[in-house]
Amino acid sequence: MKKIYAFFAVVLVCVSWQASAQDDLMSQLQNDSTAPSEIVLATFKGFKIVNIQTPETVKKKNLDFRITHLFGNMGEESGGGIHTLYGFDQSNDIRIAFMYGITDRFNVGFSRCKRDENLEGEIKYRLLEQTLDNKRPLSVTVFSNMTYSPKEDADLTKAAYRMTYCTQLILARKFSDHFSFELVPSYVHRNLVAPEDENGIVSVGAGGRFKITHSTSIIADYVYNIGRPELVPKRYDPLGVGIEIETGGHVFSLMFTNASGILENDYIPNTVDNWGDGGYKFSFHISRMFSFDKPGWTKKQ
């Protein structure tokens, strides 16, 4: 009798197995697939918030061409006002830059700035990327650059005097669709400084993006200089605020900042304008992304 029971038991298992196999294809599919940890996309929309770097990189085989414009001070106390059309008649700094994606995570770039005629070489590398499942709750990116100023100046007797360096760690997290935040500890080194100044500067930047409508965000950042000596003229910490408008392909940023330059090596040590005295400037950039990546298929016409 036991054998009969065993037989029916096996029959039952067999039948139920076959029934379950036919039961729900969708749940079977779900059981079969293991979801990989997906990377969080677009923590920020641009490569910079206002002044400070973001973890965003140019994608592989893409070239970003960008012209950033930093106008003059808007407030009358700082040389702005109606007679300069609130700073629009002046251009404090202009940066023409190329950034190329060697891989999705590793970028190299070159730029030229109006201020000090700085020529800049830069690299950016995403060490870690934030994942959706929070196994990695934040992204870690390294930014480093070097500048060379070819300007005519009798004091610059050695090539080394013309160079500055900046290295930053960008710690960023996208908290939600609406809010991203980052902290940027950084070190700027200038080979030649005034006697009362120091060559190395440690600073911490903080910045965020807050989405207010489907395509509009408020952006802001601030850099706090740690232990800067008192200098003449007085140096201020750069604070930038702006509005970011997405239009599908393009992101327009309308920004206001008291930063005196566009490069980290410049605005971190050299910002002499102050929001309180009308020392804020309008800034924007135009950019174009060129893709050299070939799709893995032939396009159907």
Add this chain to the structure above:
Amino acid sequence: MRLPFILLFLLLSLCAGAQPIYTAKSGEIGFYSRAPIEDIEAHNSSVQALLNTSTREMAFRVPVRKFKFEKALMEEHFNEKYMESDKFPMATFKGSIKESVDLTKKGDYKVTATGKLMIHGVDHDITVPGTVIVKEGEINIESDFSVLLKDYDITVPQVVFQNISEKISIQVRLQFIPYTK
């Protein structure tokens, strides 16, 4: 007492032999948007799908992130802005073939599939034409149809209206083989 064992053996072999489930082994789903300013296309070869040849039911799961675009920026916008793939990582189709064709016999069958297509978290009933090609140990499914963005609550800003079509053509080309656990 031998009889139960013989029956058991027969039943087990029946269980194994009667496995009517096929799984997508290779192939892709592509989509095409034709708009005045630009044509956009994307391809996804990470489609998971099952087909039951006896009930003619089918299930598809398409990981949205796996659509590959010509331009990396398009891909990011597609995921981040339009499909919101962080929130809705999968597009799915659950349905069946309407006609009572015998998918165990070799041949080409013009069929219509009907069921629920879920994109961007929105379910929509669709009925689409397709071809099922049954070969030895392999089934091919081909289907071309189109979907409207508004059916799936996907909004395109006015500024890029000229770049993205309201109607997206979808092309399915998948090869199925018998499913083994």
